[in-house]
Amino acid sequence: TAPTQIVTPERRPAERLAPGAPAGAAASVVAWVASIASLTTPDEIVWCDGSLRENDLLTKLMLETGTLTRLNPELRPNSFLARGDESDVARVEDRTFICSALESDAGPTNNWRDPAEMRATLEPLFSGSMRGRTMYVVPFSMGPLGSPLAKLGVQVTDSPYVVVSTGLMTRMGAGALALIDDDTEWVPAVHSVGAPLESGQRDVAWPCNGTKYISHFPETREIWSFGSAYGGNALLAKKAFALRIASVMARDEGWLAEHMLIIKVTNPAGRVFHVAAAFPSACGKTNLAMLQPTVPGWRVETIGDDIAWLRPDAEGRLRAINPEAGFFGVAPGTGVSTNPVAIDTVWGNTIFTNVAMRDDGDVWWEGMTEHAPEHLVDWRGEDWTPSLATPAAHPNSRFTVAARQCPTIANDWDDPEGVVIDAIIFGGRRASTVPLVVEARDWEHGVYLGATISSERTAAAEGTVGELRRDPFAMAPFCGYNMADHWAHWLEVGATLEKAPAVFQVNWFRKDADGRFLWPGFGENSRVLAWILDRVEGTADGLDSPIGVLPAPGAIDTSGLDLDPGDWDKLFEVDPTAHRREVDGVAEFFAGFGERVPSQLTAQLEALRTRLV
Ligand code: GTP
Ligand code: SPV
Ligand code: MN
Numbered sequence: 001t002a003p004t005q006i007v008t009p010e011r012r013p014a015e016r017l018a019p020g021a022p023a024g025a026a027a028s029v030v031a032w033v034a035s036i037a038s039l040t041t042p043d044e045i046v047w048c049d050g051s052l053r054e055n056d057l058l059t060k061l062m063l064e065t066g067t068l069t070r071l072n073p074e075l076r077p078n079s080f081l082a083r084g085d086e087s088d089v090a091r092v093e094d095r096t097f098i099c100s101a102l103e104s105d106a107g108p109t110n111n112w113r114d115p116a117e118m119r120a121t122l123e124p125l126f127s128g129s130m131r132g133r134t135m136y137v138v139p140f141s142m143g144p145l146g147s148p149l150a151k152l153g154v155q156v157t158d159s160p161y162v163v164v165s166t167g168l169m170t171r172m173g174a175g176a177l178a179l180i181d182d183d184t185e186w187v188p189a190v191h192s193v194g195a196p197l198e199s200g201q202r203d204v205a206w207p208c209n210g211t212k213y214i215s216h217f218p219e220t221r222e223i224w225s226f227g228s229a230y231g232g233n234a235l236l237a238k239k240a241f242a243l244r245i246a247s248v249m250a251r252d253e254g255w256l257a258e259h260m261l262i263i264k265v266t267n268p269a270g271r272v273f274h275v276a277a278a279f280p281s282a283c284g285k286t287n288l289a290m291l292q293p294t295v296p297g298w299r300v301e302t303i304g305d306d307i308a309w310l311r312p313d314a315e316g317r318l319r320a321i322n323p324e325a326g327f328f329g330v331a332p333g334t335g336v337s338t339n340p341v342a343i344d345t346v347w348g349n350t351i352f353t354n355v356a357m358r359d360d361g362d363v364w365w366e367g368m369t370e371h372a373p374e375h376l377v378d379w380r381g382e383d384w385t386p387s388l389a390t391p392a393a394h395p396n397s398r399f400t401v402a403a404r405q406c407p408t409i410a411n412d413w414d415d416p417e418g419v420v421i422d423a424i425i426f427g428g429r430r431a432s433t434v435p436l437v438v439e440a441r442d443w444e445h446g447v448y449l450g451a452t453i454s455s456e457r458t459a460a461a462e463g464t465v466g467e468l469r470r471d472p473f474a475m476a477p478f479c480g481y482n483m484a485d486h487w488a489h490w491l492e493v494g495a496t497l498e499k500a501p502a503v504f505q506v507n508w509f510r511k512d513a514d515g516r517f518l519w520p521g522f523g524e525n526s527r528v529l530a531w532i533l534d535r536v537e538g539t540a541d542g543l544d545s546p547i548g549v550l551p552a553p554g555a556i557d558t559s560g561l562d563l564d565p566g567d568w569d570k571l572f573e574v575d576p577t578a579h580r581r582e583v584d585g586v587a588e589f590f591a592g593f594g595e596r597v598p599s600q601l602t603a604q605l606e607a608l609r610t611r612l613v
Contacts, residue, residue, distance in 0.1 A: 018137075020047050026180045029154055032188055033137050036156050040192060041128050042135035048163055050173015058160045066205035067161055068351070072361030077348035081363060082161060083381055084230060084354050085206040090396045091232035091239070091281075091461040093477050096214040098244070100481070105218070107482030108592045109472070118215055118224075125194065125211065125226050132197025133158040139177035140170040142242050142309075142323035147416030149309055149321045151246065152180055153187040155236050159207075159229045162191060165351060168400050169326040170237045187245055189223040189236035216240060218248040218480045231328050231353070231398060232460070242307045242323045243478035251481060251489050254496075255311035259474040261289040262304040262320055264410040264419065265533055268297030273533050276308050276320055276501070277425035278450065278474040281460030282396070284427065284508055284521075286329040290341035290408060293526030295557065300526065301410035302341070302403075303419065305329065310421060316498025319418035324403070330460070331355050331397040333367040338522045342399075343368075344407050351400040354379040356392035365393030395459035422536050427506045428455030428471065433578045434507040436519055436571040437528045437556075439535055439542060439549035443494040446503025448604035449548070451487045452586045456509075470589050484596035491598055502536050505548070510571055518567050531556045545574055546611035576612050583609050 018034040025047070037045055048054060059080070062068040068080040098106040099115040106112035113121075136157050143150025154177075157163060166172050180186050194209030212227035223240045225233060232239050246257035260276045267273070279285050289305035304322025313319045327345070331352065334342045346352075355363045356376040364376055372392065378384035379394045403409055412419055426449050428434065440446035450473045457467045461477060470476065472483055479486050494500050506528060508521045531551050534540030541552035550572055558568060586605055590597045 018045055020045055022047055022049070022174065022177065025177060026182050026184065028182055029139070029177070029180055029186070032154070033156060036190055037135060039123070039126050040130035040135060040158070042130035042133055042158060044134045045137065046134055047137045048139070048173055050167055050175070055164060055167055058164050062160050062164070065203050069357070071352075071357075071363060075360060075362040076350070079346075079348055079350045079352065081355065081357055082351060082353045083205065083379060085208050086380065087210065088206065088208040088228050088230050089354055089394050090230060090459060091477065092212050092214065092228065093461045093463065095212040096477065097216065098480055099215055099217045101219055105482055107484065107596075109476050109479065109483045113215070115217055115219070118213075122213060122215065122224050122226065125213065126190065126192060126224070129192040129194050129196055129226070130158040132199065132201065136160065136163045138163055138166050138172060139180065140166060140172045140237050141176040141179065142170060142237060142246070143321050144414045144416045145171050145175050145179060147321065149311060149319070149416070149418055150323065151187065151249070152176055152184060153189055153237055153241050154180070155189040155191055157191040157234070159191065159193050159234065161229055162234050165231065165235050165328075165400050166237055168351070168402050169235055169324055169328060171325050187221050187223065187241050189225070189241060191225045191234055191236055193229050194227040214240065216244045216480055218245065221245050221249070231400075235328070238307070238324065238328065239478055242309070243475070244480035246309065246323075247475070247478070247486065248480040250309070251485065254493065255309065256490070256493060258308050258310060259306065259478050260304075260308035261285040261306065262308050262322055262419065262421075263289055263291070264301040264303055264412065265529060266299040267530070267533060267537075271537070273422040273536065274303070274320070274419040275423045275425060275529070275532070276310065276421050277427060279427040280429070280453070280455040280458070280471040280474040281477070282330050282458035283429045283455060283474070286327060286342065287339050287522060288525060290339055290345070290406065291526055291529070292341060292523045293529070294523045295526045295530050298526055298530055300408065300529070302406050302408045303410050303413040311418070312493060312496050313420075316496070318421045318497060318501055320421050321415075321418040322403075322413065326400060326402045327406070329399050329401075331365040331368075331399055332391070332393055332395055334365070335367045335369060338367065341406065341408050345405050346399045346401050347405070349401065349405065352397070353400070354394035354397035356384060365397055366391050395465070421501045423504060423532055424501045425504045425506055425532065426450045426453055426473070427508070428453045428474075429458070429509040430455065430507050431509065431511040433575065433582060434505065434510065435547075435550065435574060436508075436510065437504060437506045437531065437551065438545070438547055439532075440503040440505070441548060443500050443503065444491065444600045445548065445604055447487055447490045447494065448601055449503060449505045450490065451601055452589070454585070482593070482596055484593035484598070487601055488596075488598045491600055502532075504532050512567070512570065518571050520562065524561065527556050527558070527561075546576070546608065547574055547579060550574075580609070580612050583612065
């Protein structure tokens with residue numbers, strides 16, 4: 001008798017084109033990998049299992065090609081420096097596209113492209129784009145493996161740097177692939193640096209392409225990224241999936257995917273709270289996530305530093321997970337006096353990108369120590385001395401490290417059920433106008449505070465640093481659909497909650513007339529956090545103001561703070577003229593969304609205008 005045919009006819013050609021697929025890999029994944037391989041024509045396909053051995057092989061390869069430089073193992077064990085191409089060191093927001101069928105579904109804060117047009121644009125770019133390279137198949141889970149709040153994805157990439165980074169940032173490898181069967185939902189993400197190699201051509205240390213497309217197809221839930229190897233453009237599990245695509249899934253399924261840190265806070269009486277906070281890029285999430293309180297008796301532990309997935313539970317509370325498994329943190333400004341926990345976290349097993357290198361083979365960046373070493377090799381690979389005007393580390397240089405290395409990681413950080421959120425904080429980087437802290441009157445007012453965040457641009461994305469822009473929910477670069485619909489979704493989710501978190505706004509970045517920060521920030525932010533959670537408990541006094549509830553005099557402990565006389569008042573100054581201007585700006589901003597702005601937010605705006613006269 002003839003042997004039973006175990007390979008289905010439609011599966012066989014795919015397996016031929018996607019060799020090396022692990023036994024049990026879902027046919028849907030194998031077929032997709034085969035189709036991308038036939039488009040991009042890599043020399044080889046490697047299915048990543050996430051093992052230590054695989055990581056070692058990739059690291060060795062990158063040391064050979066010059067992508068990585070090994071740091072002094074005595075000072076920084078198993079750690080590496082990557083120097084990016086100068087044109088590829090930050091997110092490229094003007095090359096980031098939301099390709100929904102309707103332009104109005106992307107909304108005015110996103111770059112929209114017609115999906116068919118974008119496919120036609122991408123096809124010739126990806127055609128043969130992996131020639132001479134290896135295509136890595138990288139399965140991953142966002143959230144603990146098997147968590148009811150987790151989601152699966154598979155990225156193919158021709159960048160070993162992206163593979164190793166994804167290994168640090170997500171639950172990557174065989175465990176994730178094993179969770180995908182033919183009827184599991186998973187997000188396909190295609191990434192190519194766009195630098196095919198001709199036979200015999202020597203590779204460069206950081207291959208990339210002057211043409212970049214970071215494209216998202218929200219309806220088909222696909223990601224296509226071309227031309228960059230920088231984190232936010234290339235580690236597609238992170239911003240592309242866990243925010244842009246996940247925000248669309250969340251809208252459709254009744255939950256929230258947000259640009260938020262999560263912390264666990266214990267007060268002196270031992271009561272435990274969980275707090276989620278949204279600040280725009282490079283505005284203090286990692287620092288708050290790792291905060292060391294200066295207020296006696298308070299304890300802060302880390303759950304996540306960049307992304308939160310929040311979902312109403314059966315009891316009508318909001319539960320959150322950190323979908324990531326690592327930190328991709330801003331290096332400059334991270335020092336023993338500002339963020340000692342981050343300094344301890346990156347003791348080893350860390351990839352540093354675009355920082356400077358010391359003569360002893362360790363890393364350095366502005367703010368790591370008070371004084372710069374006498375000599376460094378800067379992020380470009382050039383000799384550097386403190387007399388030079390240029391920074392030694394790129395302002396958006398980063399560290400990539402596993403979350404489990406963080407000494408303050410909370411015991412419930414990877415609880416598959418998530419943690420109950422008691423308070424939500426919105427923040428931004430504002431030299432003026434916005435007080436140190438204010439409490440929203442209720443959920444709708446809180447949504448208004450989130451929707452109207454404006455913040456000074458930072459080096460996290462290409463653009464003019466310092467320029468003020470609207471960054472609603474700190475999601476302007478990350479919402480995969482119309483931002484006004486995002487506000488409506490927040491109002492809807494809030495309406496279903498029995499016990500909605502209290503909402504606050506903070507600003508650590510207010511300055512005096514000389515441009516000096518009024519507030520010491522960092523560990524001292526615990527004073528503000530203590531007031532916030534005392535408010536949640538109902539034990540702290542507030543003072544009604546036109547813009548929300550301010551701390552009553554004496555409600556925030558200022559003892560031992562090194563403030564100049566008058567600084568405290570300036571931190572809380574509510575200038576009606578400045579706020580009326582703010583309201584006019586918000587009205588203009590809302591007008592850009594037309595009819596889609598929820599009526600509750602227009603009502604908030606008008607009520608605020610009335611309170612300000
Ligand atoms: P992304 O990873 O880009 O999303 O950034 P983030 O929001 O996690 O910002 P991060 O905590 O890395 O801080 C960015 C920069 O702001 C760093 O240079 C910090 O040193 C600085 N920073 C953070 N918190 C404070 C603060 O309370 N006060 C002041 N003055 N600076 C701060
Ligand atoms: C941000 O820019 O908000 C980051 C870094 O967290 S990236 O992953 O590049 O988006
Ligand atoms: Mn971020």
